Amino acid sequence: MATKKLKLKIVTPERLVFEQDVDQVTLPTKEGEITVLPDHVPLVASLASGDLVAKENGEVIPFALSGGFVEINNNEVAVLADFAEHVADITDDAIEKAKARSEELKAKMNDKDHVDFEHFESELERSLTRVKIADKWRKKKYK
Numbered sequence: 001m002a003t004k005k006l007k008l009k010i011v012t013p014e015r016l017v018f019e020q021d022v023d024q025v026t027l028p029t030k031e032g033e034i035t036v037l038p039d040h041v042p043l044v045a046s047l048a049s050g051d052l053v054a055k056e057n058g059e060v061i062p063f064a065l066s067g068g069f070v071e072i073n074n075n076e077v078a079v080l081a082d083f084a085e086h087v088a089d090i091t092d093d094a095i096e097k098a099k100a101r102s103e104e105l106k107a108k109m110n111d112k113d114h115v116d117f118e119h120f121e122s123e124l125e126r127s128l129t130r131v132k133i134a135d136k137w138r139k140k141k142y143k
Contacts, residue, residue, distance in 0.1 A: 003023070005021040005022060005038065005075070006023070006024065006025060006036060006037075006075050008025055008079070009076070010052070010079040010084050011078070011079065011084075012081050012084050017084045017085070018061075018084075020054075020056070021056070022054040022055060022056045023037075023038075023057070024054070024055045025054045025055075025077050026052070026055075027047065027050075027052040027065065027070060028047060028049065029045040029047055029070065030045070030046040030047070033050070039075065040072050042074075043071070043072045043073075046068075047066075047067060047069060047070055047081060048067075049066040049129040051063065051065065051087075051136065051137070062140075063084050064083070064084070064087060064129050064134065065081050065084050066129045067081060067122065067125070087133060090134040095135075099127070099131055101127045
């Protein structure tokens with residue numbers, strides 16, 4: 001008998017990031033981290049920044065994630081994220097750019113007349129999440 005799988009789909013406003021059948025998904029919600037297994041109850045939740053970790057055949061597939069929503073229904077996990085990126089795609093160059101961008105944004109915060117605080121906050125969160133998650137997964141084994 002074949003074991004049940006989850007259909008995981010991760011989408012951002014820019015692109016489809018990932019679509020594959022997996023065994024389980026662990027993701028950060030505003031209420032705390034949750035792990036979704038096959039036959040999970042239907043759920044819609046707001047996402048927090050952090051790492052989404054899918055598991056398939058014992059291998060982990062990690063992503064940096066920031067903002068958005070998750071909908072779980074009928075063994076389908078639809079992640080609609082503001083930002084999502086596979087950890088392998090976060091290069092050292094991207095990390096340096098993210099660090100520089102976060103410093104630039106922090107400096108701009110002092111110019112109160114020209115700051116779009118909502119945009120600033122999401123940009124800063126995205127940059128810091130990218131750095132934090134890349135550092136966390138740098139020496140770990142993943143798919």
